[in-house]
Amino acid sequence: MRTMNEILLKIEGLHARIGDKEILKGIDLEIRKGEVHAVMGPNGAGKSTLSAVLTGKPQYEVTEGSITFQGKDLLAMSPEERSWAGLFLSFQYPIEIPGVSITNFMKTAVNARRKAAGLAELKGAEFLKLLREKMAFVQMKPEFAKREVNVGFSGGEKKRNEIFQMAMLDPTLSILDETDSGLDVDALKIVADGVNALRTPEKASIIITHYQKLLEYVVPDVVHVLKDGRIVATGDRSLVDAIENHGFDQF
Amino acid sequence: MKDYGHYIETPIPEDAYVVGAGQTLDLTFVVLPGESKDITVRVFLVGEGAQARLRGLYLCPDQEQVRFHLEMHHRAPGCTSDQLFKGIVGGTARAWFDGRIVVAPEAQQTEAYQSNHNILLTEGAKVETKPQLEIYADDVKCSHGATIGRLDEEEQFYMRSRGIPESEARVLQMISFISEVVAGIPDEKEREEVAARAEAAIRGMA
DSSP, X not given: OOOOOOEEEEEEEEEEEETTEEEEEEXXXXXXXXXXXXXXXXXXXXXXXXXXXXXXXXXEEEEEEEEXXXXXXXXXSOHHHHHHXXXXXXXXXXXXXXXXXXXXXXXXXXXXXHHHTTOOOOOHHHHHHHHHHHHHHTTOOGGGGGSEEXXXXXXXXXXXXXXXXXXXXXXXXXXXXXXXXXXXXXXXXXXXHHHHHTOOTTOEEEEEESSSHHHHHSOOSEEEEEEXXXXXXXXXXXXXXXXXXXXXXXX | OOXXXXXXXXXXOTTSEEEOTTXXXXXXXXXXXXXOEEEEEEEEEOSTXXXXXXXXXXXXXXXXXXXXXXXXXXXXXXXXXXXXXXXXXXXXXXXXXXXXXXXXXXXXXXXXXXXEEEEEOSSSOEEEEEEEEEEOOSSEEEEEEEEEEOOOHHHXXXXXXTTOOHHHHHHHHHHHHHHHHHHTOSSHHHHHHHHHHHHXXXXXXX
16 A cells, blocks of 8 residues: 655665775665555665665765755764654664663663753653653563663564664654564564554654565565665565565566 | 793782782772873782782873783682773873783692773874783683774764764763773772763763
């Protein structure tokens, strides 16, 4: 079902490279409010580069093209400004931060965004209430609040922590980069519930994956196939089955 | 095993820490911004089962000059020593870390560990680190390691992608880097004090 809501994200003629290696070779993509897009493709197609460029990872250089998010020039914004504007990336490999608790980390993040929006910082009790509510939502045990960010977490716990952070920051556009890799079915459902809960007419998601597993729980409105830095096919969810049955070589 | 020639037992200097059987020496060194220091510590583990835990952190953002000269002498069997030193060096500051572990022939079942890790904040900052192991006994567990690096870009991007501004991300990264040293302080009150002083200093460095 393709709605014709307002455009949230518009990517035009995007070329990007890391070092001397061109990875994205002309991407055009339009995401409207309320939509879930899946980006599928073989390893090395440029999927993670696309998420890195969208969120402003410094090592990547955009050589051509533009990205507009809610009418603003995304490429002119720093990674933190993009977060404040409502963009969120669930990392494929979440980073461990020894000595920094989840509580401290998220309090810093939430209050930085409130400050940027001209809002007062959340006080201790208010913040803890929000934290507990969102932890319960992703079925994270309360003792994780005191744990060091991702240190000693299992693969599933790391991904759950990503979805918890996503719920805390309540993004307008969430990008999930291979969030389903290495997850058991229970963890996968929690991730799916997290994404589905954010599925409102005002928001959108990009699910980057090379499996179809997660897409059974979060049914995409639009599916794109990314190959060698270009989108080579766009369709509805039936494209997922075509990939499952015949692989990426058909494109 | 490396051949160091004959073991020569040097006399114990007057200012050394001498740790007897079953005793534990626990020392924390904190060097804050603005301080230039020359710290020499010689420890002699002379009684069976003696232990020494040394830890230190040095924050040198400007033009400080900090030298550590550490000697850990294992002279009795079954002794343990653990040393962890971390430094953040910026501006045109200099830090030297010179650490030596000497395990005497009679010091069997020794466990001796030493690590020194450094973060450079600027091109002008310099660190020289020289950990040395001299082992004359054959039944020992020893390791040493030293690194000199920069604030991790992946970690910084992870934080910024959550909306944490770059300067605050750097603060958190530095707190994270030294946290292992702070966490090792056994006394809770001292641990909290050092954590608070280090955090305040780091906020002034970012």
